[in-house]
Amino acid sequence: MFGKKKKPKAPSATEAGTPAEHEQPKKRPGADRVHAEGLGDAWVALTGLNPAAIMPQVVATVLKEGGTRPPWQWRRGGREHVLMAWPEDQPVRAAVLVEGEEGGKLTPVTAVPLLEGLPNDLEVEAVQPRAEGLGADVAVTMMEGENPMWFFDPLYGRDKDDLTPGITHTFWLAGLALGIRKALLDELTITQGPQYEAHAAAWLEEHPGASRLDVPPLKIPMTGKRAIMPGRRFGEYQVRNVVERVEDFRLEKMDVKALYLNFPFEDRAPLRLALYASKFVLGDYVPEEGDEIEAYVWLEGRIIDLEQPAAPGADDAAAAARGPAPGTTPHQ
Numbered sequence: 001m002f003g004k005k006k007k008p009k010a011p012s013a014t015e016a017g018t019p020a021e022h023e024q025p026k027k028r029p030g031a032d033r034v035h036a037e038g039l040g041d042a043w044v045a046l047t048g049l050n051p052a053a054i055m056p057q058v059v060a061t062v063l064k065e066g067g068t069r070p071p072w073q074w075r076r077g078g079r080e081h082v083l084m085a086w087p088e089d090q091p092v093r094a095a096v097l098v099e100g101e102e103g104g105k106l107t108p109v110t111a112v113p114l115l116e117g118l119p120n121d122l123e124v125e126a127v128q129p130r131a132e133g134l135g136a137d138v139a140v141t142m143m144e145g146e147n148p149m150w151f152f153d154p155l156y157g158r159d160k161d162d163l164t165p166g167i168t169h170t171f172w173l174a175g176l177a178l179g180i181r182k183a184l185l186d187e188l189t190i191t192q193g194p195q196y197e198a199h200a201a202a203w204l205e206e207h208p209g210a211s212r213l214d215v216p217p218l219k220i221p222m223t224g225k226r227a228i229m230p231g232r233r234f235g236e237y238q239v240r241n242v243v244e245r246v247e248d249f250r251l252e253k254m255d256v257k258a259l260y261l262n263f264p265f266e267d268r269a270p271l272r273l274a275l276y277a278s279k280f281v282l283g284d285y286v287p288e289e290g291d292e293i294e295a296y297v298w299l300e301g302r303i304i305d306l307e308q309p310a311a312p313g314a315d316d317a318a319a320a321a322r323g324p325a326p327g328t329t330p331h332q
Contacts, residue, residue, distance in 0.1 A: 035128050035137055036233045039152075042113050042298050045178045046092070047254055048280030059108050062086045062096040071305035074158045078102055081134070081157055083114075090249050091116035092256050092276050095154065097134060109133055112154040115300045117174030118260070118272040122149075122301075127163050128234070129156065137234050138163060138301065140171070143267065150234040151299035159303045170304045175237075175297040177259075177277035181285060183240055183292035190218040226263050228271075235299050239263075239275075243291045255279040259287055273299075 043051040066086030073082045080102045085095040095114035098106040110133030122140035125148040129136040136156035139148035151173065153159055162169065190196045199218040204210060227240040245260040256278050263271040275297060277287070287293060 033230055033232065033234050033236075035130075036235075037130050037132065039112060041178055042176055045176055045281050045298075046113050046251065046256075046276075046278055048278065055111055058094050058111050059096050062094050062111070063098075063108070066094075066096070069305065072155065072158070075102060076157070080104075080106065082106060083155060085114050087251070090251060090256075091258065091274070092249055092251055094251070097154070097157070099134070110135065113176060113300070114154060115174035115176060115276060116274070117172035117301060118274050119170050119304060120173045120272055120301075121168055121170050121269065122173075123168045124163050124165050126165060127156075127160070129160075136160070136163075139234075142271070143265065147230065149228075149237075149271075149299070151301040152235050153302050154300065155302045162303060171301040172304055173271075173273060173299065173301040175239075175273050175275040175295075175299050177275055177281050178236070178296045178298055180277050180281055180287075180293060180295040183294045190220065226261075228263055231296060237297050237299065238294070239297055240292070240294050243287055243289055243293060246287055246289055249276075251278075257282065257287060259293070 040051045043049075043054075047054060062084050066084040067088055068082050068084045072085075073080075075081070078101060079099055081097065081099045083095055083097050085093040087093060093114040094111065096111050097109045099109050100106040112133070112135065122142075124138065125141045126139040127136050128139075128150075134157035135152060135154050137150050138153045138156070139150045142149050151171075153163075156163070190199075196218050200212065200215045203215050204212070207214070225240060226242065227238075229238045231237050239261070241261040241263065243259045244262060247258045247260075249256045249258060256276050259275045259277060261273045261275055263273070265271070275295065277295075
């Protein structure tokens with residue numbers, strides 16, 4: 001978990017975890033996480049469909065109907081890269097990265113969900129490039145001396161030269177709900193771990209003659225708490241939060257709700273997150289402003305898109321990615 005405790009005390013809003021966190025006090029949260037190359041879970045959560053079955057259609061739709069922006073285009077080492085996304089008027093999109101030799105035909109490299117996020121100033125700590133697709137997992141420092149927060153950067157090929165450890169950037173940060181429900185726990189019971197040990201010591205001091213077996217469990221009220229804990233993979237997190245605002249969007253036939261969350265920290269600015277939850281993941285649950293939720297989320301971020309003049313040949317690059325229009329003959 002993010003947040004360094006300087007002395008034993010009741011956990012802050014971002015330090016309240018789950019019972020599992022306290023069953024193994026010697027193990028840091030998220031110690032068994034792995035870097036996963038695929039985006040299958042994200043595509044399932046967003047579409048409700050088998051990614052292997054829909055990818056050809058996703059790529060074809062994006063290349064035919066999608067568009068690009070100057071900040072989504074870059075050139076490096078004699079090769080040209082263009083990220084195309086669809087639909088234009090939604091903050092959650094399907095995107096396809098195409099690349100090729102400058103002035104030549106561009107071919108698809110990878111398809112990714114592209115999420116518009118909220119701005120957060122974050123210090124880069126580490127980068128784990130992916131073997132394929134030109135994306136990467138990026139780690140940012142949340143609290144000095146504690147585990148960093150990881151998210152997937154679909155534009156790592158563009159951002160890589162700026163992702164220097166120790167440098168702070170403003171990132172667009174968003175999350176995709178892989179699972180979500182109304183929060184169930186009103187109270188957290190802790191019987192192990194450093195927080196419980198501090199509680200036990202204080203209780204025994206107040207009750208001379210009592211034994212350790214007499215110490216009651218530590219109970220922490222969870223109502224209104226905001227917590228974030230590492231999940232199974234880098235970039236995945238368990239969260240508990242209060243919904244500040246809800247907006248409705250749509251990706252083709254799938255309704256998507258955007259839930260706006262805020263994670264406060266003691267020694268830094270709060271983390272602001274736009275969390276997208278599809279109808280497939282929500283099921284019958286209809287989140288509303290003020291709801292306390294528990295969710296398992298996948299994080300995505302990128303350095304903010306600074307608008308800039310289109311590079312020479314940018315329009316040609318997008319056209320090359322789409323290929324010839326119906327009824328025309330490609331240039332030889």
